[in-house]
Amino acid sequence: MAPNKGFTPDQVARYARHLILPEVGGAGQRKLLASSVLLLGAGGLGSPAGMYLAAAGVGKIGVVDFDRVRGCRASGLWPNGDSSPTNSEHLLNPI
Secondary structure, three states, X not given: OOOOOOOOHHHHHHOHHHHHOOOOHHHHHHHXXXXXXXXXXXXXXXXXXXXXXXXXXXXXXXXXXXXXXXXXXXXXXXXXXOOOOEHHHHHHOXX
């Protein structure tokens, strides 16, 4: 089976390195694209984990974190005392 069967040209370009790895290949990448992950926590460990899961091509990533952005990040981003978002809400905003 060709490694790019069933992938769009954009997906082939994005996952080219995964597709040529014998440990992943086309079948493995299709499994990743069809998979779902629930990430519990979007703080110091969960945020980079979510980034790596997205880069690997996991199809759906859910995030659960009720903590609020706090500390120096909160005062710099919301100086007027506005309510800071939860970590998971903040994670959904593009940089």
